[in-house]
Amino acid sequence: MFSFIVRRLLSAIPTLLILIIISFALMRMAPGNPFTAEQMPPPEVIANLEAKYGLDQPWPVQLWRYLEGIIFHFDFGPSFKYKDQTVNDIIAQGFPVTLTYGIWAFIVAVGVGLSLGITAAVKQNTVFDYFAVGISIGAQVLPNFVMAPILVLIFTLWLEWLPGGGWNGGQWQYVIMPVIALSTSFMASIARIARSSMLEVLNSNFIRTAKAKGLPMRNIIFRHALKPALLPVISYLGPTFVTMITGSVIVDMYFSTGGMGQFFVDAALNRDYSLLMGVTIVMGVMTILFNAVVDILYAWLDPKIRL
Amino acid sequence: MTLKANLTKLAIASAITACFLTAPLTAFSATHPVTGEELAKEQTYTYRLLDGIPTLDPQLNEDVEGSVVSRDLFEGLLNEDAEGKLIPGVALSYEASEGNTVYTFKLRKSNWSNGDPVTANDFVYAWRRAIDPKTASPYKWYMEIMGIKNVKAVGKGEMKPEELGVEAVDDYTLKVTLENALPYFASMTTHTTTFPTHQATIEKHGDKWTRPENMVSNGAYKLTEWVLKERSVRERNTKYWNNDATIIDKVVALVINDENVALTRYKAGELDKTEVPAGQYPALKKSNPDEAFSFPRLCNYYYTFNMSDSDMAPKAFKDVRVRKALSYAVDRNVIINNVLKGGQYPAYTFTPEATAGFSVPNVEYASWTQAERDAKAVELLAEAGYGKDNPLEFNMLYNSSEAHKKVATVLSQMWKQKLGVRAVMANQEWKTFLETRSKQNFELARGAWCGDYNEASTFLDLLTKAHGNNDGKFSNADFNKLMADAKTSADPNKNYTKVEQILADEMPVIPLYHYTGVLMLKPNFKGWPFKNVQQTMYSRNFYKTAK
């Protein structure tokens, strides 16, 4: 297992490099450059700006300088749009925000989703099943750009329980609504996948055997059925976490949390190359880490899978 | 009891009573010195930002919201009052001499937030920094149109910085020499790019000098908190020379992207000011009449034809009849009254009426009824050879936004129903849009321009041949000559009238409307400069009354 982990992590490095190179290339291909502005600066100013940020060098040189900055100095470079800040600063500000409500949303989505899905499967075709399925579809069907303003309307304007947005260092009142908005649709998807995969497992032969043997249901579920049933859910979780981070754009926009999702979209629209690369790399690292965790969980859950 | 004991008791009693009587007075103390209104205990002003402010460095700022913050943190030579007239800032007075080519400013004695005196040298430093190629200021061009002597050469690095026509005669006298006479030069010094900056701080901290812990500023407020996409907070600078007149203690700016969410939060009491979403003003004026405001602003909104030589420029647009037809067929009142509903002004000229010193010329098509305009449009288009059997087709480009989308949709429908024209809408996000437009890769594109200073040339120069933002590449020899002459003429308005007439005859752009500011302001929040068309506001002029 240990050697597997090490191998997995090592194979992450070339992946990351390729990711950086592809993102870099794509960014340069898109039209527009960071210095396009309504009142176009005269050519000398643009030339100066490009020289200042090293954009007048040929591609390979730029790429090398950038990589060098990251590997040796952990420096993602200056932001082109936010001229007083470096990318490190911006990520340092935004990442904890996104991570906080992302993790909470993840926990809520997985916790509630799994419980709902598994219980629904066990109590299939009962009232609870229909109720659970109904809730999960209902939750999934409300996109978060509809939910967000509704939440603000309800909790801030009508009930006056929660502030309408902002982050204020992460006090709990500011975290609740982003978490609800973000977790709802994922909770629904997880519930449905958990339910269907649990159903499949419950119908399999070894469970039938267990039932025939007279084992109590609870025993069957937790000791026998749960592990194999979790497999499809686990494979769904890895990319879910990262999608949540990107999807958090809407949450950031509506609740003004200052998280990374919004910097991401902003950086693309502003052609802020270094910020975009910085965010992409952070996302890439998280994806790779998460997928590694997922793979490890796979191996633990199903010993027949030899990696 | 002895007399002494009685007197002592009386004295103590009176003292205690006096305390009770005066205590409430000193605790509140406040009525507004000019209007006499009773002031609220808490003087915090909270408002909404559409997006994070890119920079707080005055020489690097190119953003309207950034300017608002800069004006609170720093102070330039001159300020504007609530009606847009010039009043002293750091400069107590100024004098124009030698035919408006030399301006001498006498500065007051004031200090930076760290105690250092603000001197003329700070201005010299800042202005040189603004054009220094190493600073790479996106507003360098503004310094150039200020026309300071040698500004272009120094800016290119061809001459030494000392050659720039700005000099600190002594610590409190600043002398500026211009290339050519410019009567309105003084009004240009209210702009952020010209604000002084503290040399020692910048040299010590480099790019990080704008952090709250490092910043040294000379304005009414100092920066205390800045979380990039979430909020920024500035608080009273007690070292400001006019600190006693400042009433608002603290200004909080919250970033809220969606204007409807902002309105909800305003209603919930979290904001003192927010923008009114397009189309909502009449309803809000009815429900909250003392909170909704609409007032003129110095900006226009138009669509520009691509008349360049590029391949993208449609042949049809070279025909002035087509251009006029499209402009005539637009029912500006419908756009203003039914779509925007913010009290905007229909535009038949490029320059807004609100511009100082500008008198709106009578262009013919402005005085016709819409029915007459429509009829003429059909006639002109038919003459040019287009109609239902040979429909005119083109792309119309605008940048992504709800309001622009609505206007574009209405325009395309007007053209379709009245002229049988097929106008295909295309929207692009801002950067792509600017790039496309600046490279003449469009057929008809949206545009808007806000005046950088309060005089008509800030608009009309845009359509001269040489202007960097003349994306449609309109070039008319008479127009160019009249605008060049206007700079040195005693009565530029004559030229401006002629020039607007040329615009009406040639119709290189379709002017749609002139902006209004449409805001929600809490009833106890006062001091907003409604009459200042450039919306140059300073937080130190605001105050909150005690309901």
Place this chain on the structure above:
Amino acid sequence: MLFGKQILSAVADNAAIKGRSQWQDSLGRFKRNKAALVSLFILLLMIAVAFISPYFAVWDYETIDWGLLGNAATQGAPQIENGHYFGVDDLGRDIFARTMQGTQISLMVGLVGTIVAVLVGVTFGATAGYIGGRIDNIMMRFVDILISIPYMFILIILFVMFGRSIYILFIGLGLFSWMEMARIVRGQTLALKHKEFVEAAVASGVSDAKIILRHIIPNLLGIVVVYTSLLVPQLILLESFISFLGLGIQEPLTSWGALISDGAATMQYGTLWQIGFPLGFFIVGLFCFFFIGDGLRDAFDPKDR
């Protein structure tokens, strides 16, 4: 003997009885699932209405009713007399026509994009999972990279290079959704690979390709189908997010997502029909996809319940 002849002819008739394939079995099961059938019917009805009703509607999806322009809050509610059955939007355009048009676009985006995602994802994932080892590793790392790339940027480039067309939207969306499918499929394949029937097939010398095609993929269908029915709404939502950013469906065309997002913005001003009808169609559509998906899953599940 006469009796023998009768038996002979009866047996000869019976020889014509065909065997039932697995697919026929599944179809039969599907037909018995009432919820799924009803959903399929509703979905087909929705498709029919969406594509046919514009020919009969009073208003088309782009024409502005000048009298109602800007007066949606006061006069724009749904009514029969002026032909605006679902009311008008803030620009005075008929919501009924626009909902129909939006339904067309959204369904197409959902279906086409999903088909692309499923085809690519299942093939990729099953192959990777089955082959295993180094190739699996490489293929999955490739998927990791793709997932981490900022997809919006690529969409911007695609739109600029090829112009804004609906097909780019379909293909673009499909190309960014197959990765999750691939991951899940690969996971399931890993599990299936070690099942007895696969080992049996390997032992009897069936080729890899045939095993993947005829043994693995059909057994994946359960989870693939469920995931697909999750993917369709996801794609529809993804499309609306992209339109939200100004990159997707170009005005005056619209989609459910664009309509819902416009309607959500005006909720607080009382014009609830602007979000109600598109959201209603959206919800009904999704419910249908869900029940159909569930029905398909039950139908393909080898074990009876």
